[in-house]
Amino acid sequence: MVIKEQLIKKSDFLWEIPKTFRDDMLVPAHIYALEEMLDDLFGDRSLEQLINVTTLRGIQKAAVVMPDAHEGYGFPIGGIAATEWPHGVISPGGIGYDINCGVRLLVTDLMFDDVSDRLEKLSEELYAQIPSGVGRGGSIKLSLKEIDMVLKEGAAWAVRNGYGLEEDIDHIESNGVLNNADPRSVSEHAKKRGNDQLGTIGAGNHFVEVDKVDNIFNESTASVLNLHKNQIVVLIHTGSRGFGHQVATDYLRIFLSAMDGYDLHPPDRELACAPFNSPEGQKYFDAMACAANFAWCNREVITWEVRKALTNVFGKSTGPIRLLYDVAHNIAKIEEHKVDHKTMKLIVHRKGATRAFGPGRKEIPADYRETGQPVLIPGSMGTASYVLTGTSKSMEATFGSSCHGAGRRMSRKAAKREVDAPQLQQKLRGEGIYVQAGSYAGIAEEAPIAYKDVDIVVETVHKAGIAEKIAKLKPLAVIKG
Amino acid sequence: MFDGYTMKKIEFKSHTADIRLKIESDSLPELLLAGLSGMNRLLRKEPTVKNDGSPVFQTITITSIDTTTLLIDFLSEILTLSYIHGTIFNKVDFTHISNQETSAIIRGFKVDKFDEDIKAVTYHEANVHKNKNGKWETIIIFDI
Numbered sequence: 181m182v183i184k185e186q187l188i189k190k191s192d193f194l195w196e197i198p199k200t201f202r203d204d205m206l207v208p209a210h211i212y213a214l215e216e217m218l219d220d221l222f223g224d225r226s227l228e229q230l231i232n233v234t235t236l237r238g239i240q241k242a243a244v245v246m247p248d249a250h251e252g253y254g255f256p257i258g259g260i261a262a263t264e265w266p267h268g269v270i271s272p273g274g275i276g277y278d279i280n281c282g283v284r285l286l287v288t289d290l291m292f293d294d295v296s297d298r299l300e301k302l303s304e305e306l307y308a309q310i311p312s313g314v315g316r317g318g319s320i321k322l323s324l325k326e327i328d329m330v331l332k333e334g335a336a337w338a339v340r341n342g343y344g345l346e347e348d349i350d351h352i353e354s355n356g357v358l359n360n361a362d363p364r365s366v367s368e369h370a371k372k373r374g375n376d377q378l379g380t381i382g383a384g385n386h387f388v389e390v391d392k393v394d395n396i397f398n399e400s401t402a403s404v405l406n407l408h409k410n411q412i413v414v415l416i417h418t419g420s421r422g423f424g425h426q427v428a429t430d431y432l433r434i435f436l437s438a439m440d441g442y443d444l445h446p447p448d449r450e451l452a453c454a455p456f457n458s459p460e461g462q463k464y465f466d467a468m469a470c471a472a473n474f475a476w477c478n479r480e481v482i483t484w485e486v487r488k489a490l491t492n493v494f495g496k497s498t499g500p501i502r503l504l505y506d507v508a509h510n511i512a513k514i515e516e517h518k519v520d521h522k523t524m525k526l527i528v529h530r531k532g533a534t535r536a537f538g539p540g541r542k543e544i545p546a547d548y549r550e551t552g553q554p555v556l557i558p559g560s561m562g563t564a565s566y567v568l569t570g571t572s573k574s575m576e577a578t579f580g581s582s583c584h585g586a587g588r589r590m591s592r593k594a595a596k597r598e599v600d601a602p603q604l605q606q607k608l609r610g611e612g613i614y615v616q617a618g619s620y621a622g623i624a625e626e627a628p629i630a631y632k633d634v635d636i637v638v639e640t641v642h643k644a645g646i647a648e649k650i651a652k653l654k655p656l657a658v659i660k661g
Numbered sequence: 662m663f664d665g666y667t668m669k670k671i672e673f674k675s676h677t678a679d680i681r682l683k684i685e686s687d688s689l690p691e692l693l694l695a696g697l698s699g700m701n702r703l704l705r706k707e708p709t710v711k712n713d714g715s716p717v718f719q720t721i722t723i724t725s726i727d728t729t730t731l732l733i734d735f736l737s738e739i740l741t742l743s744y745i746h747g748t749i750f751n752k753v754d755f756t757h758i759s760n761q762e763t764s765a766i767i768r769g770f771k772v773d774k775f776d777e778d779i780k781a782v783t784y785h786e787a788n789v790h791k792n793k794n795g796k797w798e799t800i801i802i803f804d805i
Binding site: 252253254277278314315369372373382383384422425426428429432433436437448449450452592593621661 | 744775781783
């Protein structure tokens with residue numbers, strides 16, 4: 181067990197567990213956190229899990245964890261690990277069960293004064309239009325043949341079928357599709373579990389949230405991103421639903437059986453892995469791409485539902501609703517990064533971490549290439565969310581990655597014990613935030629008290645230079661499962 | 662006969678983001694059933710039978726690398742079938758069980774809804790073993 185005194189302070193925001201800490205570590209572990217945030221990390225098994233990640237075959241430079249870290253299964257949430265392509269391992273645990281869980285931000289021409297007297301109606305209309313909650317299906321029912329098209333095409337399937345706009349595609353990470361997706365690599369169980377879930381947010385920490393732009397930190401970049409003070413914007417946070425969960429479950433099981441054959445013995449079953457270029461590794465990567473595409477299609481269909489809800493409430497005065505950007509925060513990507521001054525192709529695992537590419541990268545849409553990639557950080561219900569941009573420092577230090585949210589600090593059980601949900605809902609309403617949720621338990625579990633302080637998390641990545649603060653958003657209406 | 666809601670050797674424990682369960686039993690089959698009982702309690706606390714209450718039957722066969730993965734794979738398979746069929750499976754008839762394999766006919770009833778969206782039954786912290794009292798026990802963490 182690592183103790184605080186064993187951490188090497190590299191700066192006010194970066195701590196290192198040296199490679200010498202444990203015999204099986206292949207690289208050091210890097211922790212982005214203010215000193216006062218470390219106690220939270222020592223309160224659960226995040227750091228032990230991070231050390232385990234450093235043992236993955238082919239890992240390069242360091243296993244990294246962001247300030248929103250907390251204990252996961254195998255990998256800590258908020259973790260980043262890059263392994264050498266194509267011989268290093270790929271690990272489903274480094275991506276998570278909710279493959280391509282992610283966030284998108286829609287921007288409108290509406291201003292706060294245009295909506296302030298109709299926020300309750302807007303929250304009700306959003307709740308009516310967007311299916312949410314445990315196991316709730318949507319209005320689109322896919323046959324097994326149709327679901328294969330979704331898995332291959334991603335967000336473009338939604339556009340082709342009238343659920344999205346062509347112009348959205350450019351502003352989605354990877355243009356909303358990973359081309360290696362192969363539906364033959366996916367089980368029928370997964371397809372059946374996901375066949376009615378397009379356009380649904382699910383439960384847990386997923387949400388749709390209407391915000392106003394509360395503060396601008398960098399006017400010129402905000403202007404490029406089309407963000408203005410008091411503007412109404414909409415955040416969508418969800419992933420690949422039951423489909424992705426099943427893909428992860430299926431392949432963890434396959435990898436556990438296959439590992440012996442590759443002489444792989446990770447210290448935790450949830451770190452099950454296979455060489456990327458093995459048959460199992462390739463099949464998983466193709467199945468993961470299917471789930472990633474399902475998630476991008478899901479967020480595109482939800483965008484269509486949001487557009488419908490806003491138009492139903494505000495009519496023609498709604499104006500265009502544009503997609504600012506869509507980021508994945510549970511995914512593995514093949515990317516080029518510098519390692520020891522040499523450009524290497526790497527398998528970058530981000531588990532509760534956002535790609536945060538700096539200016540100039542070819543993967544960023546042309547209109548954002550000079551500012552860096554937008555990084556979207558949702559807070560907890562009732563607290564601020566943030567828009568940041570990637571930096572050249574993130575490319576050097578964190579494989580072009582940043583944090584993904586506030587980060588949980590209290591168990592769901594403890595939150596339900598401590599939070600009076602009806603009272604919280606009333607309190608938030610008093611603050612001008614309308615919450616629509618499927619259950620009081622869901623509100624209690626996601627109460628702000630259950631999360632770390634998002635302001636401190638964002639300040640940490642900003643001061644560490646791995647993402648730059650551009651705008652702060654204040655919630656007005658929250659739709660939860 | 663196993664009723665998926667009456668097993669008692671189940672303890673819900675705290676976990677930062679998910680749900681941690683400790684189960685204990687006299688035998689391996691009972692341990693699998695205790696895990697299922699715990700999972701069913703999460704899926705639907707007060708089950709209401711939907712439609713005419715006609716039972717839903719499924720046959721499952723699981724082969725795993727060890728006893729711990731057998732338990733997790735058994736629960737994962739039933740979780741998947743629960744979501745696909747909108748069903749709580751609360752009756753299990755084992756036709757075969759060993760430390761690494763099991764076959765069973767499971768029976769359940771359709772429910773109006775689920776209370777919890779369980780993403781997965783994880784292998785994290787799971788370790789099926791006999792404790793000092795000679796009972797089978799393990800932790801199970803459900804990803805929520």
